[in-house]
Amino acid sequence: MTNLPSKPSVAQLPALHLRRVAKQYQMGGEKILALKSIDLEVPPRAFVAIRGPSGSGKSTLLNICGLIDHFDAGSYQLGDTDVGQLDERARTGIRRFRIGFIFQGYNLVPVMSVYDNVEYPLFLLGIGERERKARVRDMLAQVGLDAFANRLPDQLSGGQRQRVAIARALVKAPPLVVADEPTANLDTATAKQIIELMKNLGARFGSTFLIATHDERMVVHCDQVRHMVDGVLQ
Amino acid sequence: MKALLLAWKNVLRNRRRSLVTILIAAVGCAAILVASGFALHTYEMLIEGAVHEYGHITLAHPDFFDREEDSPLQFGVIGHEALMTRLAFDNRVVDILPRVSFSGLISNGDKSLVFLGTGADLLRESQNRGQFFGLVSGSIRIPADKKEGNIYALVGAALARSLGARPGDSLTLLATTTSGSLNAMDVEVSGLVSTGWEELDKRLVYIDVALAQRLLMTDRVSTLSVYLKKLKDVEGFRADLLATAPGLALRTWQQQAFYYLSVKSLYNRIFGLLGLIIAALVLFSVINTLAMAVVERTREIGTLRALGTYPAEIVAQFMREGFLIGLSGVILGNLLTGAIIWSLPYFALEMPPPPGRSEGYPLLVSASLPLYVVTNLLIILLCVGAAWAVSRRAARNPIVEALGHV
Numbered sequence: 001m002t003n004l005p006s007k008p009s010v011a012q013l014p015a016l017h018l019r020r021v022a023k024q025y026q027m028g029g030e031k032i033l034a035l036k037s038i039d040l041e042v043p044p045r046a047f048v049a050i051r052g053p054s055g056s057g058k059s060t061l062l063n064i065c066g067l068i069d070h071f072d073a074g075s076y077q078l079g080d081t082d083v084g085q086l087d088e089r090a091r092t093g094i095r096r097f098r099i100g101f102i103f104q105g106y107n108l109v110p111v112m113s114v115y116d117n118v119e120y121p122l123f124l125l126g127i128g129e130r131e132r133k134a135r136v137r138d139m140l141a142q143v144g145l146d147a148f149a150n151r152l153p154d155q156l157s158g159g160q161r162q163r164v165a166i167a168r169a170l171v172k173a174p175p176l177v178v179a180d181e182p183t184a185n186l187d188t189a190t191a192k193q194i195i196e197l198m199k200n201l202g203a204r205f206g207s208t209f210l211i212a213t214h215d216e217r218m219v220v221h222c223d224q225v226r227h228m229v230d231g232v233l234q
Numbered sequence: 235m236k237a238l239l240l241a242w243k244n245v246l247r248n249r250r251r252s253l254v255t256i257l258i259a260a261v262g263c264a265a266i267l268v269a270s271g272f273a274l275h276t277y278e279m280l281i282e283g284a285v286h287e288y289g290h291i292t293l294a295h296p297d298f299f300d301r302e303e304d305s306p307l308q309f310g311v312i313g314h315e316a317l318m319t320r321l322a323f324d325n326r327v328v329d330i331l332p333r334v335s336f337s338g339l340i341s342n343g344d345k346s347l348v349f350l351g352t353g354a355d356l357l358r359e360s361q362n363r364g365q366f367f368g369l370v371s372g373s374i375r376i377p378a379d380k381k382e383g384n385i386y387a388l389v390g391a392a393l394a395r396s397l398g399a400r401p402g403d404s405l406t407l408l409a410t411t412t413s414g415s416l417n418a419m420d421v422e423v424s425g426l427v428s429t430g431w432e433e434l435d436k437r438l439v440y441i442d443v444a445l446a447q448r449l450l451m452t453d454r455v456s457t458l459s460v461y462l463k464k465l466k467d468v469e470g471f472r473a474d475l476l477a478t479a480p481g482l483a484l485r486t487w488q489q490q491a492f493y494y495l496s497v498k499s500l501y502n503r504i505f506g507l508l509g510l511i512i513a514a515l516v517l518f519s520v521i522n523t524l525a526m527a528v529v530e531r532t533r534e535i536g537t538l539r540a541l542g543t544y545p546a547e548i549v550a551q552f553m554r555e556g557f558l559i560g561l562s563g564v565i566l567g568n569l570l571t572g573a574i575i576w577s578l579p580y581f582a583l584e585m586p587p588p589p590g591r592s593e594g595y596p597l598l599v600s601a602s603l604p605l606y607v608v609t610n611l612l613i614i615l616l617c618v619g620a621a622w623a624v625s626r627r628a629a630r631n632p633i634v635e636a637l638g639h640v
């Protein structure tokens with residue numbers, strides 16, 4: 001019931017393809033080159049980790065890939081779309097339909113129940129009440145939280161909250177999920193569960209995962225691990 | 235519906251802050267409704283007073299309203315009986331009262347004072363004018379035979395005081411006749427009247443219209459006051475009169491009610507300003523509350539934007555919250571107003587006399603549906619507008635910045 005009809009032509013393309021992407025920040029009079037000519041090609045359904053020391057530019061890269069930040073040079077193709085050409089409204093539309101986010105700090109909406117948080121992206125897609133209900137229920141079962149549907153986020157543990165966030169990111173079966181340090185706030189055992197959950201669900205929903213992480217254990221699960229140093233991808 | 239429920243949850247997020255804002259909106263709403271209800275009541279009272287005093291329409295000689303008379307009743311209406319008979323057939327008309335205005339000296343033998351007299355059909359005047367006739371003591375008495383016997387007068391309370399006269403006492407009226415000679419008439423004070431205007435009460439004398447004509451040696455009257463059944467008939471009746479009584483000048487009660495018009499313009503300005511201040515207070519309070527909410531929820535806004543929510547949808551969410559605050563305020567405000575209106579008569583509060591008048595009047599407020607609708611919509615609109623204003627920028631801020639906000 002959650003199979004996303006995938007266009008064959010899109011399936012053949014890389015999920016995302018960055019060419020010579022650069023980004024610089026202005027700090028007072030000083031320019032910080034956060035990304036220096038990034039080339040990155042990620043095949044569909046891949047589970048990719050970006051590792052690197054603090055300040056190396058991982059978040060900057062993920063923000064650009066997730067279309068919540070702009071780059072200054074180069075090109076970025078997301079599926080069949082040349083992202084550089086889009087205005088803000090179109091970028092929002094792409095995020096709405098094609099990108100899921102998982103944040104380090106969970107970022108659940110505190111006044112919404114677990115159920116409502118997971119339902120929200122389906123709302124944005126204009127999906128009808130009955131289908132929404134079925135998909136949210138299914139998703140909550142997948143992350144093992146069906147018993148917690150009516151809880152508020154602050155009545156959950158960190159690991160449970162991150163599960164809700166994963167459910168929220170995947171409920172619309174997006175082609176791309178961006179996760180910036182999703183396990184950084186979790187203890188070792190929970191982090192392991194979360195990684196496995198993301199990996200399993202990513203495979204099930206056919207989503208490409210792009211994860212920034214310090215976590216060593218992530219490596220074994222990944223199809224690709226890239227190292228970032230000083231704004232350069234190695 | 236779900237969106238409204240979410241908005242309500244967001245309103246309840248900071249209960250105390252929202253409650254204070256809702257209360258301010260409620261008190262503001264009630265203040266506007268009570269104050270304008272009071273103004274409305276005052277207008278109604280003044281309209282009623284003016285209509286009772288002048289009649290709905292006053293008919294007079296074409297020059298009566300614009301020129302000074304050189305001699306008494308120079309611009310009087312001739313042949314008023316025929317006109318009165320004709321108009322009495324119109325079923326919009328309640329009554330037509332002839333009045334003769336004159337002036338002269340009134341004396342108790344030792345002391346003479348200037349008076350402003352009105353000759354009128356006193357019984358019918360008091361019927362039509364009800365409490366506005368202002369009889370404070372004594373009674374209205376009409377001589378059985380207007381040619382002979384006792385002549386009765388109603389005298390202004392303040393005038394009677396200056397002359398030391400009480401009901402039953404005798405006074406002398408001295409006036410110039412239409413031909414320019416002097417004429418005197420002894421009258422018995424049958425009652426004392428008060429208009430509520432101290433200056434008028436010092437000069438006021440009422441006698442029967444036929445006696446006034448006898449004093450002035452004329453068969454004219456100064457004006458005819460037409461009393462209608464309904465206020466809204468005035469315009470139509472006026473238009474008809476213009477066609478059927480072309481030789482006469484017409485004034486509607488509004489054209490005569492200078493006091494009503496000036497009080498109305500004064501009150502409109504005072505209460506308009508008051509309303510503006512209250513509206514500004516409500517606006518600032520709501521802006522303050524919602525602006526704090528927007529700042530506190532910066533990260534949430536960033537998250538929702540990242541999930542693909544359009545800025546307009548974020549703004550709409552805050553506007554729903556503003557709407558709920560406004561709606562709650564208005565509901566509470568109307569209840570509060572109802573409680574105030576309901577309890578006012580129990581307190582029997584008296585307003586001090588307005589400028590120039592000698593009597594206070596009870597503090598009562600009127601309710602009018604358009605007033606309530608406009609006020610309630612205005613307050614809700616203010617709240618929604620405030621929400622729009624404070625969330626517009628935040629909804630378009632860079633997402634990464636918003637997400638980094640703590």
Ligand SMILES: Nc1ncnc2c1ncn2[C@@H]1O[C@H](COP(=O)(O)OP(=O)(O)OP(=O)(O)O)[C@@H](O)[C@H]1O
Nearest residue numbers: 025026027032034053054055056057058059060061
């Ligand atoms: N808004 C900003 N203004 C100025 N400089 C910035 C801004 N955001 C990031 N930077 C700089 O860009 C560089 C890359 O930062 P980024 O957050 O991408 O690193 P990171 O690899 O995610 O680090 P961490 O592991 O600590 O999260 C850093 O030098 C950082 O100081």
Ligand SMILES: [Mg+2]
Nearest residue numbers: 058059060180
């Ligand atoms: Mg980072």
